[in-house]
Amino acid sequence: MAKGRCFQLDAKKLLFVLSLAMVCLSLYTFLSDPGHVAYWNAQPSVHPLSVAQLYRKKNASDDMPANASRTDSSGTPDAMSTNATDWTATKRLPQALIIGVKKGGTRALLEFLRLHPDVRAAGSEPHFFDRHYDRGLDWYRSLMPKALDGQIVMEKTPRYFVSADSPARVHSMSHEVKLIVVVRDPITRAISDYAQIVSKTPGVASFESLSFRNGSAGVEVNSQWSPLWIGLYAQHLERWLAYFPSAQLYFVHGERLVTDPAGEMAHVQDFLGLERIVTDKHFYFNQTKGFPCLKKPEGSSQPHCLGRTKGRAHPQIQEEAMRKLSEFYRPHNVRFYDMVGKDFGWQ
Numbered sequence: 001m002a003k004g005r006c007f008q009l010d011a012k013k014l015l016f017v018l019s020l021a022m023v024c025l026s027l028y029t030f031l032s033d034p035g036h037v038a039y040w041n042a043q044p045s046v047h048p049l050s051v052a053q054l055y056r057k058k059n060a061s062d063d064m065p066a067n068a069s070r071t072d073s074s075g076t077p078d079a080m081s082t083n084a085t086d087w088t089a090t091k092r093l094p095q096a097l098i099i100g101v102k103k104g105g106t107r108a109l110l111e112f113l114r115l116h117p118d119v120r121a122a123g124s125e126p127h128f129f130d131r132h133y134d135r136g137l138d139w140y141r142s143l144m145p146k147a148l149d150g151q152i153v154m155e156k157t158p159r160y161f162v163s164a165d166s167p168a169r170v171h172s173m174s175h176e177v178k179l180i181v182v183v184r185d186p187i188t189r190a191i192s193d194y195a196q197i198v199s200k201t202p203g204v205a206s207f208e209s210l211s212f213r214n215g216s217a218g219v220e221v222n223s224q225w226s227p228l229w230i231g232l233y234a235q236h237l238e239r240w241l242a243y244f245p246s247a248q249l250y251f252v253h254g255e256r257l258v259t260d261p262a263g264e265m266a267h268v269q270d271f272l273g274l275e276r277i278v279t280d281k282h283f284y285f286n287q288t289k290g291f292p293c294l295k296k297p298e299g300s301s302q303p304h305c306l307g308r309t310k311g312r313a314h315p316q317i318q319e320e321a322m323r324k325l326s327e328f329y330r331p332h333n334v335r336f337y338d339m340v341g342k343d344f345g346w347q
């Protein structure tokens, strides 16, 4: 009888141990399934390290960041991540915009910024706030590349700077968005704009004849002509300052972006709160092009210069016209320097 009871107790213990083992086994199987881990890591996935930091850790021996090694064709991180389930890339609205100016060097700036592992940028100009606003924010978001938490999403549309509706619309998307404007001597900018017009519309009237018209007080500057009107930076900036504090805007010196790209990029990275990863190591001066080019652009290991539409030959403008335009822009430029607290040195 006692023997039988003892056997009954042992059987109970055995059953208990077996059940415990089953529970442990199920728990182990559950946790080691990546699907479940991904579930627990479901977005928003906040990684304690920025992509730049992870990039450096993993590529300590390689001094050239190239987004290509981190993304597949859809822009989804792959090869770089040590554990793919740590990463959840999503499409987000931009936190920074290059809003202008047309012909200021906006494409160059965007391409330079794309070298940064913490930047994800839309390739073409969305023109959302000036032309396609009625398509809605979901449409706009769909144009953005996928980005990880910690990465800054950006786009460039130089028309925004001069578009009357854009400041209010951008503000209603985000009060905190960072705004970058690449500015360049308004006269050179106008000539660059004109060179583009000529390339698209051969036979167009001369720059001089479009720049001036007969007014009541004799020949006057035709400030309504778009290439000249865009250069009235102070006037356009006023509209943005009605919505955003000046600390939220950064003005890139367009001329210096050509002569000292790394120096300008240091300021831009600081403004965006990024580590200074894009440096002089990334640029070389291409004598044939006459501009700085990239040693290894995003998505390629080959040196790359911007295309033929960037760095066009400018027509020679008559001295008298240059003098009059310089006189015309002087007070506008001075006002602009006062507004931004920086003298760009345009004559």
Ligand SMILES: Nc1ncnc2c1ncn2[C@@H]1O[C@H](COP(=O)(O)OS(=O)(=O)O)[C@@H](OP(=O)(O)O)[C@H]1O
Pocket: 101, 102, 103, 104, 105, 106, 107, 108, 158, 191, 192, 193, 195, 257, 258, 291, 292, 293, 306, 309, 310, 311, 312, 313
């Ligand atoms: N690295 C590099 N390579 C080539 N071009 C460079 C570079 N950096 C600045 N720039 C200047 O960029 C000018 C074109 O400006 P944008 O890109 O803003 O033009 S656009 O508004 O998008 O059409 C373009 O103007 P143009 O020289 O008049 O063609 C260039 O002067």
